[in-house]
Amino acid sequence: MSPSVDVMTFALWIAFGAVAIAQIMAMIRLVIGPGTGDRILALDTMVVNAIGLVVLLGIAQGTAIYFEVALIIAMLGFVSTVAYARFVLRGDIIE
Amino acid sequence: MTWEIVANYAVAFCLIVGAAFSLIGSIGLLKFNDAMTRLHAPTKVGTVGIGALLLAAMIHSYVIGEGVLHETLIMAFLFVTAPISANFMAKVNLHRRDCDMPPAPNKDDTWSTLDVPEADRDLAPQSER
Numbered sequence: 222m223s224p225s226v227d228v229m230t231f232a233l234w235i236a237f238g239a240v241a242i243a244q245i246m247a248m249i250r251l252v253i254g255p256g257t258g259d260r261i262l263a264l265d266t267m268v269v270n271a272i273g274l275v276v277l278l279g280i281a282q283g284t285a286i287y288f289e290v291a292l293i294i295a296m297l298g299f300v301s302t303v304a305y306a307r308f309v310l311r312g313d314i315i316e
Numbered sequence: 317m318t319w320e321i322v323a324n325y326a327v328a329f330c331l332i333v334g335a336a337f338s339l340i341g342s343i344g345l346l347k348f349n350d351a352m353t354r355l356h357a358p359t360k361v362g363t364v365g366i367g368a369l370l371l372a373a374m375i376h377s378y379v380i381g382e383g384v385l386h387e388t389l390i391m392a393f394l395f396v397t398a399p400i401s402a403n404f405m406a407k408v409n410l411h412r413r414d415c416d417m418p419p420a421p422n423k424d425d426t427w428s429t430l431d432v433p434e435a436d437r438d439l440a441p442q443s444e445r
Contacts (some may be wrong), residue, residue: 225328228328229324236332238335246343257414258405269358272394276373277331280327285377288386288390299400302404310404310411
């Protein structure tokens with residue numbers, strides 16, 4: 222075990238903790254958010270942080286199988302954000 | 317192998333940068349006190365954070381032996397779609413009146429018509445007066 226691997230493992234755990242705290246903060250904003258726009262923004266942030274956690278899990282386990290998971294979460298997150306915003310703006314998603 | 321040591325340090329640097337940006341974006345989302353100000357923090361900062369994390373994943377895949385650049389696809393997708401979703405959320409804020417509204421435009425009877433505005437009557441050709 223060379224010291225560079227130790228540094229990388231340490232940075233990986235730091236990153237896990239930081240992104241998890243960021244996810245919890247976005248969750249708090251989702252609960253307390255005064256407006257609809259804040260709640261949509263908190264959900265979008267939570268999707269982005271979930272992609273980050275999946276990518277970090279892929280680094281920790283040393284596999285590439287989480288690539289498809291992250292890509293599909295990214296696509297679903299964008300589509301759901303736009304669908305929420307369109308529902309608020311137009312009262313309907315597909316007119 | 318010396319390049320593996322450098323790559324490990326690069327992975328550690330990208331991980332710290334990405335995690336710090338994600339955390340700062342969420343702190344901004346929680347701490348700011350205006351809907352439009354809150355919109356700024358996660359949509360710009362969080363995108364850079366996730367980009368750094370994906371860069372770390374790419375470098376790490378080269379360190380462990382099976383190097384792939386597939387994560388560039390996620391990075392490009394997020395970088396393209398983040399401004400679009402931010403624009404939609406800003407439109408939601410304007411629609412719900414959750415922010416300071418822009419001032420109403422001045423009344424203009426000649427906009428988008430064939431009439432020449434009052435101030436430009438002197439400049440217009442004789443036939444259009």
